[in-house]
Amino acid sequence: MGILKRMKADMDVVFEQDPAARTYFEVFLTYSGLHAIWSHRIAHTFYKRNLFFIARVISQLNRFFTGIEIHPGARIGERFFIDHGMGVVIGETCEIGNNVTIFQGVTLGGTGKEKGKRHPTIKDNALVATGAKVLGSIVIGENSKVGGGSVVLHDVPDNSTVVGIPGRVVVQNGERLRRDLDHHKMPDPIDDRCNQLETEVRLLTAEIAKLKEGNQSDNHNI
Numbered sequence: 001m002g003i004l005k006r007m008k009a010d011m012d013v014v015f016e017q018d019p020a021a022r023t024y025f026e027v028f029l030t031y032s033g034l035h036a037i038w039s040h041r042i043a044h045t046f047y048k049r050n051l052f053f054i055a056r057v058i059s060q061l062n063r064f065f066t067g068i069e070i071h072p073g074a075r076i077g078e079r080f081f082i083d084h085g086m087g088v089v090i091g092e093t094c095e096i097g098n099n100v101t102i103f104q105g106v107t108l109g110g111t112g113k114e115k116g117k118r119h120p121t122i123k124d125n126a127l128v129a130t131g132a133k134v135l136g137s138i139v140i141g142e143n144s145k146v147g148g149g150s151v152v153l154h155d156v157p158d159n160s161t162v163v164g165i166p167g168r169v170v171v172q173n174g175e176r177l178r179r180d181l182d183h184h185k186m187p188d189p190i191d192d193r194c195n196q197l198e199t200e201v202r203l204l205t206a207e208i209a210k211l212k213e214g215n216q217s218d219n220h221n222i
Contacts, residue, residue: 006078010034013081017101033082036068043072077124091119093137098124103148105131111153123158164190 014021014031021027027034039062047055055072063069068085070076073092080096082088084104090096093116094108102108106128110118120134123141128134129148139155146152147163156162161171 007038009079010037013079013099017081018083032066032068033085036062036066036070036082036085036088037076037080039066040070040072040074040076043070044074044076047072074119093117094119095121097122097126097142100124100126100128102128103130103132107133107135109133109135111136120152 008024011024011027011034014027014034021031039058043055043058043062046052046058052072059070059072066085068082068088070088070090071092071094074090074094074096076090076094076096077098077100079099081101082103083101087105088102089107089109091109093110096108100122102122108120108122108128112118117137119137121137121139122128122134123139123144125143126140126145128140128146129150131149132146132152133150134140134146134152136153138152140146140152141156141158141160143158144156144160144162146156146167147161149165150163150167151165152162152167154167156167156169160169162169
């Protein structure tokens, strides 16, 4: 794919994912996520040729102008979309597939000073929502979603939804997940558990009240 066709494909993704996008001219000039991806491709080209210093300089300039930090060693597929993007961090050994979407404040990072593959692999059609932290050499499966604010430390299977701290899989092998922007409409296992405990407390309170009434009746009879 030529450079111009690839740039147009990147902009087409913006129109698919962001209802605020109006014209190609606006998207070309004002979308920092696009600028970050285009800058990364240049930096990654130098990185692959072992020109690490030039690659890092481009990466840091990219961070300065867009607020998005992508290590030049990261490998990113086609039709990658970063929405808003401020505060996004993508580590050196990250591998990102095709048609992946991430939102502002996402970290695809490591867990320590280990060498080798130490950052996540995000497979095709995955979505990582606002503020999520995906840490370590783990895999986010195809068509999977990571809920906003989640901290994911273990592999996520294909066609799954993971939420919470630490991240828990709450949907798996169901219907194919839609790649839309309603990532706020996800199950909350902590809230579900709290509701369950609240129900149990009410039942126990009712049982205790019945026992007290029974004891009072027995005392009156005596």
